[in-house]
Amino acid sequence: MGRTRTYEWQDPAIVGATAGRVSGVEVLRDLLEGRLPPPPLVAALDFALEEVEEGRVVFSLMPGEEHYNSLGSVHGGVYATLLDSAAGGAVQSTLPQGTAYTSLDLTVKFLRRITVDTGKVRAIGTVVNRGRQTALAQAQLVDAEDRLLAHATSSCMLFPLPAP
Structure with a gap:
């Protein structure tokens, strides 16, 4: 018999x-405190923002079968999504009002498999370095015992948002 998972999200706009x-840090703190709704992807993968400070953020996930690939472990895309969210969030936490970012690249190294038993x-x-136009960030995916499961680096482009 098949399994079912249902989730809801709010308007990402x-x-x-x-x-x-x-x-950027204010946006992230508002997300953390529930004053803003999480992005739809957070609901789809069921992960959560847990910590925010300038230059550092932490996301968490309780692995479930819905995250599995055909080999019976968490899909690499889930690892990459968590790592990209953490690296990008760290960059976002350093941005002044009116500035945004986009990821230019993401390099992921998978070190250990993740299952529901993890x-x-x-x-x-x-954030490793932030300039005026680009930023370099890293992210580590760890288990409850702080064993390194995966590592990523990401370069981000910074740009001004259009005036409202």
């Missing part, structure tokens, strides 16, 4: 409209 009016995993993103 709500967060987008806020982004130009406050700093338990909760955390993606910890930090």
Whole structure:
């Protein structure tokens, strides 16, 4: 018998409209505190923003069967999504009001397999360097015992948002 999973999300334009009016760290703190709805992808994969400070963010995920590939473990795309979210979030947390970013690349190294038996995993993103036009960030995916499961680096382009 098949399994079913249902989830809901809110209009993603709500967060987008806020982004130009406050700093990046304020947007992330509003997401963390529930003052803004999470992006739809968060609901689809069922991961959560857990920590926010300038230059560092942490996302977490409790692996489930819905994250599995055909080999019976969590799909690499889930790893990459968590790592990309953490690295990008770390960059976002440093941005002033009216500035946005987009990922230019993401390099992921998969080190250990993840299954439902792994338990909760955390993606910890930090900014390595931020200039005026680009930023370099890294993210580590770790288990409850802080064993490294995967590592990523990401370059991001920074740009001004259009005036409202």
